Amino acid sequence: MLDAFGQPQSAVVLGGTSDLAGAIVRALAHRRLRTAVLGGRNEERLALAARAASAEGVREVRTVQLDATDVAGAARAVDECFDAAGSVDLVLVAIGVLSHERDELDPARTAEVVTATYSWPAVALTRAAAHLRDQGSGRIVVLSSVAAVRVRRQNFVYASAKSGLDSFSIGLREALHGTGVVVQIVRPGRVPTKMTEGLPRAPLSTTPDAVANAVVAGLASDTPIVWVPASARWALAAARLVPQSLWRRIPG
Numbered sequence: 001m002l003d004a005f006g007q008p009q010s011a012v013v014l015g016g017t018s019d020l021a022g023a024i025v026r027a028l029a030h031r032r033l034r035t036a037v038l039g040g041r042n043e044e045r046l047a048l049a050a051r052a053a054s055a056e057g058v059r060e061v062r063t064v065q066l067d068a069t070d071v072a073g074a075a076r077a078v079d080e081c082f083d084a085a086g087s088v089d090l091v092l093v094a095i096g097v098l099s100h101e102r103d104e105l106d107p108a109r110t111a112e113v114v115t116a117t118y119s120w121p122a123v124a125l126t127r128a129a130a131h132l133r134d135q136g137s138g139r140i141v142v143l144s145s146v147a148a149v150r151v152r153r154q155n156f157v158y159a160s161a162k163s164g165l166d167s168f169s170i171g172l173r174e175a176l177h178g179t180g181v182v183v184q185i186v187r188p189g190r191v192p193t194k195m196t197e198g199l200p201r202a203p204l205s206t207t208p209d210a211v212a213n214a215v216v217a218g219l220a221s222d223t224p225i226v227w228v229p230a231s232a233r234w235a236l237a238a239a240r241l242v243p244q245s246l247w248r249r250i251p252g
Protein backbone atom coordinates (compact mmCIF):
# COMPACT_ATOMS: atom_id res chain seq x y z
CA MET A 1 0.00 0.00 0.00
CA LEU A 2 1.13 3.53 -0.75
CA ASP A 3 1.44 5.51 2.47
CA ALA A 4 -0.16 8.92 3.07
CA PHE A 5 2.83 10.50 1.25
CA GLY A 6 2.43 8.29 -1.82
CA GLN A 7 5.54 6.28 -0.94
CA PRO A 8 5.47 2.63 -2.10
CA GLN A 9 6.24 -0.51 -0.17
CA SER A 10 6.59 -2.63 -3.29
CA ALA A 11 7.78 -1.78 -6.79
CA VAL A 12 8.27 -3.34 -10.19
CA VAL A 13 11.13 -1.68 -12.04
CA LEU A 14 11.23 -2.19 -15.80
CA GLY A 15 14.85 -1.33 -16.51
CA GLY A 16 16.09 -2.41 -13.09
CA THR A 17 19.73 -2.05 -14.15
CA SER A 18 19.35 1.61 -15.13
CA ASP A 19 21.50 4.06 -13.21
CA LEU A 20 18.54 6.39 -12.71
CA ALA A 21 16.35 3.49 -11.54
CA GLY A 22 19.13 2.57 -9.08
CA ALA A 23 19.09 6.08 -7.60
CA ILE A 24 15.29 6.06 -7.41
CA VAL A 25 15.20 2.63 -5.72
CA ARG A 26 17.81 3.88 -3.21
CA ALA A 27 15.71 6.96 -2.41
CA LEU A 28 12.55 4.86 -2.08
CA ALA A 29 14.34 2.31 0.12
CA HIS A 30 15.20 5.14 2.52
CA ARG A 31 11.43 5.75 2.82
CA ARG A 32 9.29 2.61 2.76
CA LEU A 33 10.28 0.34 -0.10
CA ARG A 34 10.59 -3.26 1.12
CA THR A 35 9.95 -5.39 -1.99
CA ALA A 36 11.34 -4.78 -5.47
CA VAL A 37 11.23 -6.76 -8.68
CA LEU A 38 13.91 -5.65 -11.10
CA GLY A 39 13.33 -6.47 -14.76
CA GLY A 40 16.25 -6.34 -17.18
CA ARG A 41 18.10 -8.11 -19.96
CA ASN A 42 21.43 -8.93 -18.35
CA GLU A 43 21.66 -11.40 -15.49
CA GLU A 44 24.95 -10.08 -14.10
CA ARG A 45 23.86 -6.44 -14.11
CA LEU A 46 20.52 -7.48 -12.58
CA ALA A 47 22.34 -9.32 -9.79
CA LEU A 48 24.48 -6.23 -9.11
CA ALA A 49 21.41 -3.97 -9.02
CA ALA A 50 19.63 -6.44 -6.74
CA ARG A 51 22.59 -6.46 -4.33
CA ALA A 52 22.66 -2.65 -4.33
CA ALA A 53 18.92 -2.50 -3.54
CA SER A 54 19.32 -5.04 -0.71
CA ALA A 55 22.22 -3.04 0.71
CA GLU A 56 19.94 0.01 0.85
CA GLY A 57 17.38 -1.92 2.91
CA VAL A 58 14.99 -3.46 0.37
CA ARG A 59 14.24 -6.77 2.11
CA GLU A 60 12.95 -8.81 -0.83
CA VAL A 61 14.54 -8.24 -4.22
CA ARG A 62 13.72 -10.49 -7.17
CA THR A 63 14.85 -10.26 -10.75
CA VAL A 64 13.09 -11.06 -14.01
CA GLN A 65 14.87 -11.35 -17.34
CA LEU A 66 13.28 -9.47 -20.22
CA ASP A 67 14.33 -8.03 -23.54
CA ALA A 68 12.79 -4.75 -24.62
CA THR A 69 13.40 -5.49 -28.29
CA ASP A 70 10.85 -8.34 -27.97
CA VAL A 71 7.56 -6.45 -28.15
CA ALA A 72 5.56 -9.67 -28.44
CA GLY A 73 7.02 -10.76 -25.07
CA ALA A 74 6.29 -7.49 -23.22
CA ALA A 75 2.96 -8.46 -21.66
CA ARG A 76 4.34 -11.82 -20.54
CA ALA A 77 7.38 -10.12 -18.98
CA VAL A 78 5.14 -7.74 -17.04
CA ASP A 79 3.00 -10.67 -15.86
CA GLU A 80 6.16 -12.38 -14.57
CA CYS A 81 7.17 -9.24 -12.69
CA PHE A 82 3.73 -8.92 -11.08
CA ASP A 83 3.72 -12.63 -10.16
CA ALA A 84 7.12 -12.18 -8.53
CA ALA A 85 6.01 -9.08 -6.60
CA GLY A 86 2.57 -10.03 -5.29
CA SER A 87 0.82 -6.72 -4.72
CA VAL A 88 2.47 -3.76 -6.48
CA ASP A 89 2.37 -0.14 -5.32
CA LEU A 90 4.61 1.32 -8.01
CA VAL A 91 5.66 0.47 -11.54
CA LEU A 92 8.71 2.41 -12.69
CA VAL A 93 9.52 2.42 -16.41
CA ALA A 94 13.20 3.19 -16.94
CA ILE A 95 14.08 1.33 -20.14
CA GLY A 96 15.44 3.45 -22.96
CA VAL A 97 18.16 3.52 -25.62
CA LEU A 98 19.80 6.81 -26.62
CA SER A 99 20.53 7.44 -30.29
CA HIS A 100 23.36 9.50 -31.74
CA GLU A 101 24.01 11.28 -35.04
CA ARG A 102 25.98 8.24 -36.23
CA ASP A 103 22.81 6.09 -35.87
CA GLU A 104 20.73 8.16 -38.29
CA LEU A 105 21.40 6.02 -41.36
CA ASP A 106 21.29 2.65 -39.63
CA PRO A 107 17.82 1.08 -39.92
CA ALA A 108 18.64 -1.70 -37.41
CA ARG A 109 19.70 0.85 -34.80
CA THR A 110 16.57 2.92 -35.45
CA ALA A 111 14.48 -0.20 -34.90
CA GLU A 112 16.28 -0.96 -31.61
CA VAL A 113 15.99 2.61 -30.28
CA VAL A 114 12.33 3.04 -31.23
CA THR A 115 11.34 -0.43 -30.00
CA ALA A 116 13.12 -0.33 -26.64
CA THR A 117 12.29 3.33 -25.96
CA TYR A 118 8.69 3.44 -27.16
CA SER A 119 6.98 0.27 -28.46
CA TRP A 120 8.02 -2.15 -25.72
CA PRO A 121 7.38 0.31 -22.86
CA ALA A 122 3.96 1.23 -24.33
CA VAL A 123 2.89 -2.42 -24.47
CA ALA A 124 4.35 -3.07 -21.01
CA LEU A 125 2.50 -0.02 -19.63
CA THR A 126 -0.76 -1.29 -21.09
CA ARG A 127 -0.32 -4.60 -19.29
CA ALA A 128 0.87 -3.02 -16.04
CA ALA A 129 -2.13 -0.66 -16.10
CA ALA A 130 -4.48 -3.65 -16.43
CA HIS A 131 -2.88 -5.33 -13.38
CA LEU A 132 -3.07 -2.15 -11.30
CA ARG A 133 -6.68 -1.54 -12.37
CA ASP A 134 -7.55 -5.02 -11.11
CA GLN A 135 -5.87 -4.12 -7.82
CA GLY A 136 -7.76 -0.81 -7.76
CA SER A 137 -4.65 1.19 -6.81
CA GLY A 138 -1.06 1.97 -7.70
CA ARG A 139 1.31 4.45 -9.27
CA ILE A 140 3.09 4.30 -12.58
CA VAL A 141 6.15 6.50 -13.01
CA VAL A 142 7.50 6.82 -16.56
CA LEU A 143 10.96 8.23 -17.19
CA SER A 144 10.45 10.48 -20.18
CA SER A 145 12.87 13.31 -20.99
CA VAL A 146 13.05 17.01 -21.78
CA ALA A 147 14.17 15.71 -25.19
CA ALA A 148 10.56 14.59 -25.75
CA VAL A 149 9.30 18.17 -25.70
CA ARG A 150 11.27 19.59 -28.59
CA VAL A 151 13.19 17.17 -30.74
CA ARG A 152 16.82 17.94 -31.59
CA ARG A 153 18.82 16.75 -34.55
CA GLN A 154 21.56 15.18 -32.37
CA ASN A 155 19.29 12.45 -30.98
CA PHE A 156 16.05 12.74 -32.92
CA VAL A 157 15.46 8.99 -33.18
CA TYR A 158 15.52 8.66 -29.38
CA ALA A 159 13.71 11.97 -28.83
CA SER A 160 10.89 11.01 -31.20
CA ALA A 161 10.45 7.71 -29.35
CA LYS A 162 10.43 9.53 -26.00
CA SER A 163 7.90 11.97 -27.43
CA GLY A 164 5.68 9.02 -28.33
CA LEU A 165 6.07 7.45 -24.89
CA ASP A 166 5.45 10.79 -23.17
CA SER A 167 2.20 11.32 -25.12
CA PHE A 168 1.17 7.70 -24.56
CA SER A 169 1.69 8.12 -20.81
CA ILE A 170 -0.35 11.33 -20.71
CA GLY A 171 -3.15 9.49 -22.53
CA LEU A 172 -2.89 6.50 -20.19
CA ARG A 173 -3.10 8.84 -17.19
CA GLU A 174 -6.36 10.21 -18.58
CA ALA A 175 -7.67 6.72 -19.35
CA LEU A 176 -6.99 5.62 -15.75
CA HIS A 177 -8.56 8.70 -14.16
CA GLY A 178 -10.92 7.63 -11.37
CA THR A 179 -9.63 4.03 -11.21
CA GLY A 180 -7.24 4.56 -8.29
CA VAL A 181 -4.24 4.20 -10.60
CA VAL A 182 -2.15 7.32 -11.24
CA VAL A 183 0.44 7.80 -13.98
CA GLN A 184 3.24 10.34 -13.53
CA ILE A 185 5.67 11.43 -16.20
CA VAL A 186 9.20 12.48 -15.26
CA ARG A 187 11.10 14.73 -17.67
CA PRO A 188 14.75 15.03 -16.66
CA GLY A 189 17.38 17.07 -18.46
CA ARG A 190 20.70 15.36 -19.21
CA VAL A 191 21.96 13.18 -16.36
CA PRO A 192 25.44 11.63 -16.10
CA THR A 193 24.68 7.88 -16.31
CA LYS A 194 25.92 5.05 -18.49
CA MET A 195 23.47 6.21 -21.17
CA THR A 196 25.18 9.60 -21.54
CA GLU A 197 28.77 8.49 -20.93
CA GLY A 198 31.18 10.63 -22.96
CA LEU A 199 28.61 13.33 -23.75
CA PRO A 200 29.33 16.91 -22.66
CA ARG A 201 27.24 18.68 -20.02
CA ALA A 202 24.18 20.20 -21.64
CA PRO A 203 21.82 23.02 -20.65
CA LEU A 204 19.34 21.69 -18.03
CA SER A 205 21.75 18.98 -16.83
CA THR A 206 20.92 17.37 -13.50
CA THR A 207 22.02 14.45 -11.29
CA PRO A 208 20.65 10.97 -10.51
CA ASP A 209 19.97 11.99 -6.90
CA ALA A 210 18.08 15.10 -8.02
CA VAL A 211 15.93 12.93 -10.29
CA ALA A 212 15.34 10.44 -7.46
CA ASN A 213 14.38 13.19 -5.01
CA ALA A 214 12.04 14.73 -7.57
CA VAL A 215 10.37 11.33 -8.08
CA VAL A 216 9.91 10.93 -4.31
CA ALA A 217 8.46 14.46 -4.08
CA GLY A 218 6.28 13.81 -7.13
CA LEU A 219 4.84 10.68 -5.51
CA ALA A 220 3.71 12.78 -2.57
CA SER A 221 1.42 14.64 -4.95
CA ASP A 222 -0.34 13.39 -8.03
CA THR A 223 1.24 15.98 -10.28
CA PRO A 224 1.14 14.73 -13.90
CA ILE A 225 4.60 15.96 -14.97
CA VAL A 226 7.74 16.11 -12.86
CA TRP A 227 10.46 18.31 -14.40
CA VAL A 228 14.08 17.89 -13.28
CA PRO A 229 15.44 20.49 -12.78
CA ALA A 230 12.16 22.26 -12.02
CA SER A 231 13.32 25.20 -14.16
CA ALA A 232 13.19 22.93 -17.24
CA ARG A 233 9.44 23.46 -17.33
CA TRP A 234 9.84 27.15 -18.15
CA ALA A 235 12.93 26.69 -20.30
CA LEU A 236 11.09 24.18 -22.49
CA ALA A 237 7.98 26.38 -22.66
CA ALA A 238 10.25 29.12 -24.03
CA ALA A 239 12.08 26.63 -26.27
CA ARG A 240 8.87 25.88 -28.14
CA LEU A 241 8.95 29.48 -29.41
CA VAL A 242 12.59 29.47 -30.56
CA PRO A 243 12.88 29.39 -34.38
CA GLN A 244 14.47 26.21 -35.79
CA SER A 245 17.38 28.22 -37.23
CA LEU A 246 18.36 29.21 -33.67
CA TRP A 247 17.35 25.92 -32.01
CA ARG A 248 19.81 23.94 -34.11
CA ARG A 249 22.70 26.10 -32.85
CA ILE A 250 22.09 25.39 -29.15
CA PRO A 251 24.85 23.03 -27.91
CA GLY A 252 24.19 19.66 -26.31
Ligand SMILES: NC(=O)c1ccc[n+]([C@@H]2O[C@H](COP(=O)([O-])OP(=O)(O)OC[C@H]3O[C@@H](n4cnc5c(N)ncnc54)[C@H](OP(=O)(O)O)[C@@H]3O)[C@@H](O)[C@H]2O)c1
Nearest residue numbers: 017018019020041067068094095096143145190191193195
Ligand atom coordinates in the same frame (compact mmCIF):
# COMPACT_ATOMS: atom_id res chain seq x y z
N1 LIG B 1 20.62 9.90 -18.54
C1 LIG B 1 19.90 10.89 -19.06
O1 LIG B 1 20.43 11.95 -19.43
C2 LIG B 1 18.41 10.77 -19.17
C3 LIG B 1 17.68 11.96 -19.32
C4 LIG B 1 16.29 11.87 -19.45
C5 LIG B 1 15.67 10.64 -19.42
N2 LIG B 1 16.43 9.52 -19.28
C6 LIG B 1 15.71 8.23 -19.29
O2 LIG B 1 15.88 7.59 -18.04
C7 LIG B 1 15.81 6.18 -18.24
C8 LIG B 1 16.99 5.54 -17.55
O3 LIG B 1 18.18 5.96 -18.23
P1 LIG B 1 19.60 5.99 -17.52
O4 LIG B 1 20.12 7.37 -17.67
O5 LIG B 1 19.52 5.39 -16.16
O6 LIG B 1 20.46 5.10 -18.50
P2 LIG B 1 20.85 3.54 -18.40
O7 LIG B 1 21.55 3.27 -17.14
O8 LIG B 1 21.53 3.24 -19.68
O9 LIG B 1 19.42 2.84 -18.37
C9 LIG B 1 18.75 2.39 -19.51
C10 LIG B 1 18.05 1.10 -19.15
O10 LIG B 1 17.42 0.55 -20.32
C11 LIG B 1 17.76 -0.83 -20.36
N3 LIG B 1 17.66 -1.37 -21.71
C12 LIG B 1 18.10 -0.87 -22.87
N4 LIG B 1 17.83 -1.70 -23.89
C13 LIG B 1 17.19 -2.78 -23.34
C14 LIG B 1 16.66 -3.99 -23.87
N5 LIG B 1 16.73 -4.30 -25.16
N6 LIG B 1 16.07 -4.85 -23.00
C15 LIG B 1 16.00 -4.57 -21.67
N7 LIG B 1 16.50 -3.46 -21.13
C16 LIG B 1 17.08 -2.57 -21.94
C17 LIG B 1 19.19 -0.86 -19.88
O11 LIG B 1 19.60 -2.16 -19.60
P3 LIG B 1 21.19 -2.53 -19.51
O12 LIG B 1 21.64 -2.09 -18.15
O13 LIG B 1 21.20 -4.00 -19.68
O14 LIG B 1 21.89 -1.78 -20.61
C18 LIG B 1 19.03 0.03 -18.64
O15 LIG B 1 18.42 -0.66 -17.60
C19 LIG B 1 15.75 5.94 -19.74
O16 LIG B 1 14.42 5.73 -20.13
C20 LIG B 1 16.25 7.25 -20.32
O17 LIG B 1 15.73 7.47 -21.59
C21 LIG B 1 17.77 9.55 -19.14
